[in-house]
Amino acid sequence: MMALSELSEVVKGQLQGEDATFAAVSTDTRTINPGDVFFALRGERFNAADFVAQAAEKGAAGVVVDAPVDIPVPQIQVADTRIALADFARAWRAQxxxxxxxxxxxxxxxxxxxxxxxxxxxxxxxxxxxxxxxxxxxxxxxxxxxxxxxxxxxxxxxxxxxxxxxxxxxxxxxxxxxxxxxxxxxxxxxxxxxxxxxxxxxxxxxxxxxxxxxxxxxxxxxxxxxxxxxxxxxxxxxxxxxxxxxxxxxxxxxxxxxxxxxxxxxxxxxxxxxxxxxxxxxxxxxxxxxxxxxxxxxxxxxxxxxxxxxxxTARSVPGRMRAFRHSSGAMIFDDAYNANPDSVAAAIRTLAEFKGKAWLVLGDMGELGDEAVEMHRETGRLARESGAEALFCIGELGREIGAGFGPGARWMKSMDELERELRDELVPGRNVLIKGSRFMALDRLVAALEETPEGNEGEA
The missing domain is CATH 3.40.1190.10 (Mur-like, catalytic domain)
Structure with missing residues (x-):
C-alpha cells in the first residue's frame, strides 16, 4: 500500500482532498478495482478524464488528472498524466x-x-x-x-x-x-x-x-x-x-x-x-x-x-509463426500479428524449409514511406523465387505483392472472399502462411480457420 501524498510527491503533483492509501494503478475503468488509483491519460482518440467519474463510482482511492474534476474522491493534479505515470514507474523501479x-x-x-x-x-x-x-x-x-x-x-x-x-x-x-x-x-x-x-x-x-x-x-x-x-x-x-x-x-x-x-x-x-x-x-x-x-x-x-x-517449454505466441493443422489436413502458419519486408522474407524462408507445397496469404505492410510500392513488389518477387506455388493477396498494397509474384497470384477484394476462396484450396500436404500488418486484421482469418477441434491439433 502507498499513500496518495507520497504519489503526489513522486509525480510532482498537487493533492486535492484527503490523503488515502491505494493498492494498485489503473488506466482503464473497465478493469479498475476498488482501492486503485486511476491515471486519466490522454491520447489521439481518447481522453480518460471523461471517465474519472466512472472510476470514482467503481471505488477508486483517487485519480491523477491534468485538470480539476468535480468528483467526490481525492485527486492529484499534474501537468501531464502520461509523464506522471512514467515518473511513478521510474521511481518504483529504482527502489x-x-x-x-x-x-x-x-x-x-x-x-x-x-x-x-x-x-x-x-x-x-x-x-x-x-x-x-x-x-x-x-x-x-x-x-x-x-x-x-x-x-x-x-x-x-x-x-x-x-x-x-x-x-x-x-x-x-x-x-x-x-x-x-x-x-x-x-x-x-x-x-x-x-x-x-x-x-x-x-x-x-x-x-x-x-x-x-x-x-x-x-x-x-x-x-x-x-x-x-x-x-x-x-x-x-x-x-x-x-x-x-x-x-x-x-x-x-x-x-x-x-x-x-x-x-x-x-x-x-x-x-x-x-x-x-x-x-x-x-x-x-x-x-x-x-x-x-x-x-x-x-x-x-x-x-x-x-x-x-x-x-x-516454449509455446508460440498467437500471430507469430504459430503452426497448427487445419481439419482439412493443411498446415497453417499463423504469422498474422504484424509484418514488414524483412519479417515476411523470414516467414517465406520458413515455409520453404518444410515438406509440402507452399501457399501464401499476404496483406499490406504499413509505415514503409515512399518505398512502400517497391517493397511490396520486392516481397512478391521473393515469394516467387522461394518456390511458392500460389499467392492470395489482400489490400491495396497487397495488390502490388501480387504484381511482383506474377502468375498464380490472386487479389481478394474482401476478407469474406479471401476466406471463401482459401477454404476451397486447403488440402493435405499444403502449407499456408498467413501474414500482414496489424491493421489488415488477418487474425480474423486465422480464427475462422480454427473453427473445429481438429484445427487445434499439433499446435506449436
Whole structure:
C-alpha cells in the first residue's frame, strides 16, 4: 500500500482532498478495482478524464488528472498524466532490487520476451519472474508492467517498442535495464524514422545507460552489431547469432516435426558449454530468438540446464509463426500479428524449409514511406523465387505483392472472399502462411480457420 501524498510527491503533483492509501494503478475503468488509483491519460482518440467519474463510482482511492474534476474522491493534479505515470514507474523501479532484462528490436521482441521468461521461471521459480503481458511495450504498457514489480521478483523481463526516434531512450530511462537485448533491425516503421539507420540508432538507445555492471546482448549477425558494440561502452558484451564468432550460437540446426508440428533441434554453444536443444517453434529466425533469450537469461544467473529446460517449454505466441493443422489436413502458419519486408522474407524462408507445397496469404505492410510500392513488389518477387506455388493477396498494397509474384497470384477484394476462396484450396500436404500488418486484421482469418477441434491439433 502507498499513500496518495507520497504519489503526489513522486509525480510532482498537487493533492486535492484527503490523503488515502491505494493498492494498485489503473488506466482503464473497465478493469479498475476498488482501492486503485486511476491515471486519466490522454491520447489521439481518447481522453480518460471523461471517465474519472466512472472510476470514482467503481471505488477508486483517487485519480491523477491534468485538470480539476468535480468528483467526490481525492485527486492529484499534474501537468501531464502520461509523464506522471512514467515518473511513478521510474521511481518504483529504482527502489527494486530485481534484475531487469530489457528487449528491443524490429522483429521478435515478444517471442524473445516469452522465451527469456520461460528460462528464468525454470531458474528462479514461477512466481519470481515478472514479464510484459502480451506486447504492452510503449509509454503506457511499460510503466504499468514495472508497477507490478514486487519484492519477490528476482527478474523482470520487459519489451520496448518504438515507431518514432528517441522512444527507446525514454523507455530505457524508466526501466533502467541491467541486461539489454537489441535483437535486430529491419525495415519496419520507416515512415516514422526516415531510414533504417535511424531505426538502428533508436534501438541502440537501450544500451546508453548500462554502465560497467550491465550486459549488452547483441545480434552478431546484424549489420549494426559493430555500432551497438561501440555504443555499449563499459558494459559486458555477449553476442548471439549464427556467426561462428558469436558467444552464444547454434550449430547443427535441423528442422524437425514434433507432435505433428514444425520445430527445430540444434546444439547450443555458450561460454559455459554446449547442450542439445529441442525448440518447439517453427521458423529458423526463432532459433536466433532462442539464442538471444539464452544469452540474456544466463547473464542474470540461469544455468545451461535451465536454458534447455526453459526452451523446451516454449509455446508460440498467437500471430507469430504459430503452426497448427487445419481439419482439412493443411498446415497453417499463423504469422498474422504484424509484418514488414524483412519479417515476411523470414516467414517465406520458413515455409520453404518444410515438406509440402507452399501457399501464401499476404496483406499490406504499413509505415514503409515512399518505398512502400517497391517493397511490396520486392516481397512478391521473393515469394516467387522461394518456390511458392500460389499467392492470395489482400489490400491495396497487397495488390502490388501480387504484381511482383506474377502468375498464380490472386487479389481478394474482401476478407469474406479471401476466406471463401482459401477454404476451397486447403488440402493435405499444403502449407499456408498467413501474414500482414496489424491493421489488415488477418487474425480474423486465422480464427475462422480454427473453427473445429481438429484445427487445434499439433499446435506449436
Amino acid at each position: 527494486s532490487d530485481s534484475k531487469l532484462i530489457g528487449i528491443t528490436g524490429s522483429n521478435g521482441k515478444t517471442t524473445v520476451k516469452e522465451l527469456t521468461a520461460a528460462i528464468c521461471r525454470v531458474a528462479f521459480g514461477e512466481d519470481r519472474v515478472l514479464a510484459t503481458q502480451g506486447n504492452l511495450n510503449n509509454d503506457i504498457g511499460l510503466p504499468l508492467t514495472l508497477l507490478n514489480l514486487r519484492d519477490n521478483h528476482a527478474v523482470a523481463v520487459v519489451e520496448m517498442g518504438a515507431n518514432r526516434p528517441d522512444e527507446i531512450a525514454f523507455l530505457a530511462g524508466i526501466a533502467a535495464p541491467d541486461v539489454a537485448i537489441v535483437n535486430n533491425v529491419a525495415r519496419a516503421h520507416i515512415e516514422g524514422f526516415g531510414s533504417i539507420e535511424a531505426v538502428a540508432q533508436t534501438k541502440g538507445q537501450l544500451l546508453d545507460n548500462l554502465g560497467a555492471e550491465g550486459t549488452a546482448v547483441l545480434n552478431r549477425d546484424d549489420a549494426f552489431f559493430a555500432d551497438w558494440s561501440a555504443r555499449a561502452g563499459a558494459a559486458t558484451i555477449v553476442s548471439f547469432g549464427h556467426h561462428e564468432s558469436a558467444d552464444v550460437r547454434a550449430e547443427n540446426i535441423q528442422p524437425v516435426v514434433r507432435r505433428g508440428a514444425p520445430a527445430f533441434s540444434f546444439d547450443l554453444v555458450t561460454p559455459d558449454g554446449r547442450a542439445a536443444v529441442a525448440l518447439p517453434l517453427a521458423g529458423r529466425h526463432n532459433v536466433s530468438n532462442a539464442l538471444a533469450a539464452a544469452a540474456a537469461a544466463m547473464a542474470v544467473g540461469a544455468s545451461l540446464d535451465d536454458v534447455t529446460a526453459g526452451l523446451a
